[in-house]
Amino acid sequence: MQTFGTFLVSLVAASSALAASIPGTRIGTPAGTTSQRTNSVSIPAIRNPNFRAHGPLAQAKAHRKFGKPLPADLERVLSKIWSSKRDSGSVTASPRQQDTEYLCPVQIGSPAQTLPLDFDTGSSDLWVFSTDTPRSEVNGQTVYDASSSSSAKRLSGATWKISYGDGSSSSGIVYLDTVTVGGLTVSRQAVEAAKQVSSSFSRDTSSSGLLGLAFSSINTVSPNQQKTFFDNAMPHLDAPLFTADLKHNADGRYNFGYIDKSAYTGSISYTPVDNSQGFWGFTATVDGTDVTGIADTGTTLIYLPDSIVTSYYSQVSGARYDSSNAGYIFPCGSSMPDFSFNVGGGGGGGGTVTVPGSYVNFAPTDQTGQTCFGGLQSDSSIGISIFGDIALKAAFVVFDGGNKQLGWAAK
Numbered sequence: 001m002q003t004f005g006t007f008l009v010s011l012v013a014a015s016s017a018l019a020a021s022i023p024g025t026r027i028g029t030p031a032g033t034t035s036q037r038t039n040s041v042s043i044p045a046i047r048n049p050n051f052r053a054h055g056p057l058a059q060a061k062a063h064r065k066f067g068k069p070l071p072a073d074l075e076r077v078l079s080k081i082w083s084s085k086r087d088s089g090s091v092t093a094s095p096r097q098q099d100t101e102y103l104c105p106v107q108i109g110s111p112a113q114t115l116p117l118d119f120d121t122g123s124s125d126l127w128v129f130s131t132d133t134p135r136s137e138v139n140g141q142t143v144y145d146a147s148s149s150s151s152a153k154r155l156s157g158a159t160w161k162i163s164y165g166d167g168s169s170s171s172g173i174v175y176l177d178t179v180t181v182g183g184l185t186v187s188r189q190a191v192e193a194a195k196q197v198s199s200s201f202s203r204d205t206s207s208s209g210l211l212g213l214a215f216s217s218i219n220t221v222s223p224n225q226q227k228t229f230f231d232n233a234m235p236h237l238d239a240p241l242f243t244a245d246l247k248h249n250a251d252g253r254y255n256f257g258y259i260d261k262s263a264y265t266g267s268i269s270y271t272p273v274d275n276s277q278g279f280w281g282f283t284a285t286v287d288g289t290d291v292t293g294i295a296d297t298g299t300t301l302i303y304l305p306d307s308i309v310t311s312y313y314s315q316v317s318g319a320r321y322d323s324s325n326a327g328y329i330f331p332c333g334s335s336m337p338d339f340s341f342n343v344g345g346g347g348g349g350g351g352t353v354t355v356p357g358s359y360v361n362f363a364p365t366d367q368t369g370q371t372c373f374g375g376l377q378s379d380s381s382i383g384i385s386i387f388g389d390i391a392l393k394a395a396f397v398v399f400d401g402g403n404k405q406l407g408w409a410a411k
């Protein structure tokens with residue numbers, strides 16, 4: 001963190017260094033220059049084209065020059081200049097195929113190439129379909145072409161490979177390039193170009209890749225692990241956080257660096273994050289039972305322990321576990337109970353997130369529309385509880401990387 005004193009010193013040093021770099025400007029007596037009068041020289045005084053006039057800074061410089069303390073109001077003005085960072089970003093998250101995934105436009109390279117990416121708080125690789133992806137695996141997706149970006153630099157020798165819990169996978173090579181999300185720019189961001197994608201990615205024609213927002217500790221680039229977009233941006237943000245405001249069948253929004261007070265109701269309940277597995281891990285309480293899981297925008301459904309799931313569906317007549325669908329199904333006409341969980345329970349009672357029953361009626365199992373598949377399923381085959389989009393779209397969620405906490409609010 002630069003103190004004001006060092007700032008002034010660096011300002012003076014810079015201006016003299018700068019003067020030295022402007023052609024025709026010299027510091028000190030130029031060697032070998034003589035004139036008619038003995039021992040006199042003429043020095044050009046070049047205006048510094050990069051100097052930005054700034055009243056308070058000029059005031060401070062004068063006070064410093066004569067060793068005078070800065071008046072309180074001047075101190076306040078200057079500390080504000082130096083304490084407030086200036087970056088933030090805001091991007092629309094558009095739902096695809098009945099909220100199965102949410103895609104956000106991301107600018108990569110110079111000139112900018114805009115790709116729709118799936119923002120995934122459950123993984124930490126920014127990977128894209130690219131001109132390196134076999135034509136047979138590209139099915140209408142917009143691809144990244146590093147060769148037409150003047151700011152792209154191949155990260156020599158680097159490779160990546162990731163496999164997701166749903167059985168999908170991708171792998172490839174790495175470039176560093178400029179990436180902008182909602183007006184927030186990171187230069188030299190690792191952009192992982194796919195040389196192979198599995199069939200479920202090839203079939204998903206609307207998504208050009210993923211932008212990982214979990215912790216950089218699980219980024220798969222080798223031999224030198226790379227940072228996520230958020231990790232690279234965090235030091236420049238007004239606040240070290242991003243928020244997810246996903247919606248049912250409507251555009252939502254990711255904001256970086258600030259909390260939009262108009263986006264939620266009531267107060268935000270915070271709970272500590274356990275990032276030991278690289279995820280946004282937290283503990284919620286469901287019907288008095290503590291559940292430790294992760295907040296994962298990249299997973300569509302909610303996956304919780306059997307006991308909670310069976311208890312929920314016991315309220316719905318005709319609901320049952322169906323092995324051919326590998327999940328709980330029920331008559332589509334059922335009116336589903338709301339599903340609530342408490343966050344930040346502690347002494348203050350924390351806050352309750354209520355997932356409307358209509359969100360749990362996720363989708364028909366077939367064209368007949370007779371039976372429907374539940375948005376709440378068992379985590380027994382996964383090994384980790386996941387609060388996916390069905391839960392996240394019922395709340396305004398603060399992913400606070402600076403304080404390693406998750407904030408949940410109603411909306």
Ligand SMILES: O=C(c1ccc(-c2ccco2)nc1O)N(Cc1ccccn1)C1CC1
Pocket residue numbers: 122123124162163164165166218219220279294296299382384386
């Ligand atoms: O898909 C993943 C997932 C994401 C990232 C990684 C990974 C490996 C190496 C770096 O990241 N591995 C995953 O498996 N889900 C969600 C999920 C959904 C369904 C079943 C299992 N899991 C991780 C967040 C929990």
